[in-house]
Amino acid sequence: MxxxxxxxxxxxxxxxxxxxxxxxxxVIVDADAIVRDVQSPGSPVLSRIADAFGAHLIGAGGVLDRAGLGSIVFGDDEARARLNAIVHPAVQRESARRFADAFAADPAAxxxxxxxxxxxxxxxxxxxxxxxxxxxxxxxxxxxxxxxxxxxxxxxxxxxxxxxxxxxxxxxxxxxxxxxxxxxxxxxxxxxxxxxxxxxxxxxxxxxxxxxx
Structure with a gap:
C-alpha cells in the first residue's frame, strides 16, 4: 500500500x-482538483478568501474568479502566503481523507x-x-x-x-x-x-x- x-x-x-x-x-488523488473542491461555492474556504482578498472575486453563482485571484497573488509573496494559509490546511485534510478512503477500499492499492x-x-x-x-x-x-x-x-x-x-x-x-x-x-x-x-x-x-x- x-x-x-x-x-x-x-x-x-x-x-x-x-x-x-x-x-x-x-489511484490518483489530484491536488488541483481538491483545491477546486474546497473552494466550491458556499465553502468556508471560499468565504475566507473573499474576506481576505475581496468579495468582488465571487462571481455569478458564488463561483470563485480564479483568474482574478491569480492576478492578485501572482508575483506577490505576501499575498500568496495569505492565500496558502487559507487553502493548504483544507487541502491537507481532504487529501488525507481521500488517501484513507482509497486504502480502505483496497489495502493493496x-x-x-x-x-x-x-x-x-x-x-x-x-x-x-x-x-x-x-x-x-x-x-x-x-x-x-x-x-x-x-x-x-x-x-x-x-x-x-x-x-x-x-x-x-x-x-x-x-x-x-x-x-x-x-x-x-x-x-x-x-x-x-x-x-x-x-x-x-x-x-x-x-x-x-x-x-x-
Whole structure:
C-alpha cells in the first residue's frame, strides 16, 4: 500500500506520468482538483478568501474568479502566503481523507498524490516515495508556449515563480527525465510502476527503500 507523491514544475509532464500510472491501476488523488473542491461555492474556504482578498472575486453563482485571484497573488509573496494559509490546511485534510478512503477500499492499492506544491507545502508528509518529473526550464517554457498558448514572457514568469528544479530534485527518491520523447517518459513510468507494484506484495518500505532522500 505505497503512498507516492508525484510532483514537478509547470510543463514538466507530471500529468502524463499520472495518466500512465492510472492506466496501470494506480489511484490518483489530484491536488488541483481538491483545491477546486474546497473552494466550491458556499465553502468556508471560499468565504475566507473573499474576506481576505475581496468579495468582488465571487462571481455569478458564488463561483470563485480564479483568474482574478491569480492576478492578485501572482508575483506577490505576501499575498500568496495569505492565500496558502487559507487553502493548504483544507487541502491537507481532504487529501488525507481521500488517501484513507482509497486504502480502505483496497489495502493493496498504489495511491499517487499528484501535487504541484509538494516542496512548498507537503514535503514532510509520510510518503513512501517521492517522484519528480524533471525537464529543463527552456524545454518546459517551450511546451507552455506551444501547447498552452502562453507568451514567452508569461511562460518564463510562471516557471520563475515556482520553486527551483534543484529543490525538487533534492527531495526526490526517483527522478523521471521528461525532456526526451513521450515514449521515453512512458518507459520510465512503466519501470516505476513495476517497482510500485512489487511493493504491494513485499511490503512498501522494503521494496521502495529510502531512495535518495
Amino acid at each position: 505505497p503512498l507516492v507523491a508525484l510532483t514537478g514544475g509547470i510543463g514538466s509532464g507530471k500529468s502524463t506520468i499520472a495518466r500512465r500510472l492510472a492506466e496501470h491501476g494506480a 498504489v495511491v499517487v498524490y499528484d501535487v504541484p506544491l509538494l516542496v512548498e507545502a507537503r514535503v514532510e508528509d509520510p510518503w513512501d516515495l517521492v517522484v519528480v518529473a524533471d525537464a529543463p526550464a527552456p524545454v518546459r517554457a517551450r511546451r507552455l508556449v506551444e501547447l498552452r498558448g502562453m507568451s514567452v514572457a508569461d511562460a518564463d514568469a510562471r516557471i520563475a515563480a515556482q520553486v527551483s528544479d534543484e529543490r525538487r530534485r533534492e527531495v526526490a527518491d526517483i527522478v523521471i527525465d521528461t525532456s526526451g520523447t513521450l515514449d521515453r517518459t512512458l518507459s520510465q513510468t512503466d519501470a516505476l510502476w513495476r517497482r510500485l507494484a512489487s511493493s504491494t506484495t513485499s511490503g512498501a518500505s522494503d521494496a521502495l527503500g529510502s531512495g535518495g532522500r
